[in-house]
Amino acid sequence: MAEARRVNRMWRNMNAKIAAVPMILTTLVVFVGGTAWTVLYSFTDSKLLPRERFVGFDQYERLWSNSRWLTSIENLMIYGVLSLVFTIVIGFLLAVAMDQKIRFEDTFRTIMLYPFALSFIVTGLVWQWILNPEFGIQSIVRGLGWESFTFNPLNNPDLVLYGLLIAGLWQGTGFVMCLMLAGLRGIDEDIWKAARVDGIPTWKTYIQIILPMMRPVFITTLVIVAAGIIKLYDLVVAQTSGGPGNASQVPAMYVYDYMFQAQNLGQGFAASTMMLLTVLIVLIPWAYLEFGGKKHG
Amino acid sequence: MVDATIPANTRTDAEPRGAKPKRALSGRNIMIYGTLLVFSLYYLLPLWVMVMTSLKGMPEIRMGNIFAPPVEITFEPWVKAWSQACTGLNCDGLSRGFWNSVQILIPSVILSIVVASVNGYALTFWKFKGSDIFFTILIFGAFIPYQVMLYPIVILLREMGLYGSLWGLVLVHTIFGMPILTLLFRNYFSTIPEELFKAARVDGAGFWSIYAKILMPMSLPIFVVAIILQVTGIWNDFLFGVVYTKPDxxxxxxxxxxxxxxxxxxxxxxxxxxxxxxxxxxxLFIYFVSGKLFVRGIAAGAVKG
Structure with missing residues (x-):
């Protein structure tokens, strides 16, 4: 790199700088500028249009005393924790199963990963149909003679998050499986040989040797899945529209509704700033672990 | 006797070498394949239900089981969904949405890939002061919730006169596709030997001619991966479509x-x-045609540069 740079004259490098203009504009204007703008205007009382009348933390006080927002946050935490635990556990178990030199590996992978190619709208609508109490799983089990069987998560405020979870896991676990499988395949064969020579049983090798070695893969997966969960929106819109009542509301929905439906921009900005804060809480420790100690090429 | 046992012994000595012969139905295999099959059912079930339901008439749906195949196959629901289904007052079916998506998709895919590949190229071979800082911001930008940037982009598009138009949405897809695609291209280009680039420089090739004549032709696979990633991503988008376009x-x-x-x-x-x-x-079509390239595309986000 250094020699190449020495060869370049200032005016020749101009072309590269011109080519980088879209990137520079995107990072500075949209990512940095846009984020700063939203954070700044979350301290105003903007309604239909943004205006510079600063009101301190009023919007945040209103936000945290709004029951719909509190439900959204609670839902996101419950859904988030369950979704993280289940995607990672299922993804890892499936990857281990796939790593046993099995037959039809490609077929299994194709089956597990195709939901990931589908949109959350499609995912939400299909599961809405399967979980439909009149025609779906509940009615079929009842038809088999178990008359009192109830499985109607989408219309039960206590269970609706699990209805979303079934759909969310269906869409995303195959992807996590692929990441984990890539991680498992990246582990040196010699480690396995050494463990076998020492007579360590396979399951113990996985838990005591392979799991710790896969730490970077787990962390990366965790960050990617967590960032996706915080953005959770389309799936809820399609599957439950936030209902029954407000039982399956999520923060992204609150933001959208206040910004574009209720014409209360300030609330929307405050809510989205809180979303950003949540991401930073996930992201900063990760960035510290990932880039903190060692220098990156 | 002795002579006879020796060869037998050596044979048994030789036997344990190599893999232990496996029984097809060992407990271990039952567990592995059992797990995989149960999960495969879970993954396949919605596709099956979708196809079966879409081929039944309404009377049969009201009476029957959603998992059962249709007694009488009808394609009428497909025709109706495509050309007659109603949204609000419009009853011209999903075909309108399909053509809108196509019109959004094609320019978005092309523009986002051109911009990101040039970014990746500049970041690999033409580093300038501060280029790595922009790259870092770009990667962090991938994690910022879109909700934070939704409204500032509304203002920007309004100023540019693009709010509510197709081109506004194309621009939004280009912006939000940039982090992951730039990472993808940068990682790929950095595996290309630098000598090649230097030789082209010695021969007098400039920024754009090296990109178009040398780099692009030898990086076709990564362009295909990027196309797969963008086609599925943009086709599946909901939020940007709803925020930045009008109902028609x-x-x-x-x-x-x-x-x-x-x-x-x-x-x-x-x-x-x-x-x-x-x-x-x-x-789905892209997924089944592209096979392993799809896996490579989605894994690109997870592999650090």
Whole structure:
């Protein structure tokens, strides 16, 4: 790199700088500028249009005393924790199963990963149909003679998050499986040989040797899945529209509704700033672990 | 006797070498294949239900089991979903959303890939002061919730006169596709030997001619990966479509949601499932055709540069 740079004259490098203009504009204007703008205007009382009348933390006080927002946050935490635990556990178990030199590996992978190619709208609508109490799983089990069987998560405020979870896991676990499988395949064969020579049983090798070695893969997966969960929106819109009542509301929905439906921009900005804060809480420790100690090429 | 046992012994000595002969139905295999099969059922079930429901008439759906194959196959729900399903006052079916999505998709894919590949190229071979800082911001930008940037972009597009238009949405897709695609191209270009680049420089080739004549032709696989990533990503987008376009320009996902979740009228589940399947066909087609390249595309985000 250094020699190449020495060869370049200032005016020749101009072309590269011109080519980088879209990137520079995107990072500075949209990512940095846009984020700063939203954070700044979350301290105003903007309604239909943004205006510079600063009101301190009023919007945040209103936000945290709004029951719909509190439900959204609670839902996101419950859904988030369950979704993280289940995607990672299922993804890892499936990857281990796939790593046993099995037959039809490609077929299994194709089956597990195709939901990931589908949109959350499609995912939400299909599961809405399967979980439909009149025609779906509940009615079929009842038809088999178990008359009192109830499985109607989408219309039960206590269970609706699990209805979303079934759909969310269906869409995303195959992807996590692929990441984990890539991680498992990246582990040196010699480690396995050494463990076998020492007579360590396979399951113990996985838990005591392979799991710790896969730490970077787990962390990366965790960050990617967590960032996706915080953005959770389309799936809820399609599957439950936030209902029954407000039982399956999520923060992204609150933001959208206040910004574009209720014409209360300030609330929307405050809510989205809180979303950003949540991401930073996930992201900063990760960035510290990932880039903190060692220098990156 | 002695002579006879020796060869036998050596044979048994030789036998344990190599893999232990496996029984096809060992407990271990039953567990592995059992797990995989149970999960495969879970993954396949919705596809099966979608296809079966979309091929039944409404009377059969009301009476029967959603998992059962149709007694009488009908393609009417498909026709209806494509050309007659209603959103609000419009009753011209999902076809409008489909063509809107196509019109959004093609320029978005081209523009986002051109911009990102040039970024990756500049970041690999033409580093300038501060280029790595922009790259870092770009990667962090991938994690910022879109909700934070939704409204500032509304203002920007309004200033540019693009708010509510197709080109506004194309621009939004280009912006939000940039982090992951730039990472993808940068990682790929950095595996290309620098000598090649230097030789081209010695021969007098400039920024654009090296990109077009040397780098692009030898990086076709990564362009295919990027196309797969963008086609599925942009086709499946919902949020940007709903925020940055008007109802008559809504992409297919938005229109699908409006059709299925509309509260008016009698619910026609077969038409709904046909519509859902129609919307999923494009990414499914890409997925099944692309195979391992799809895996490579989605893994690109997880592999650090």
């Amino acid at each position: 320009l809504y992409p297919m996902t938005v229109q699908l949601n409006n059709i299925v979740n509309s509260v008016q009228g009698v619910k026609e589940y077969n038409v709904n499932m046909a519509a859902t399947l129609l919307t999923g066909l494009v990414p």
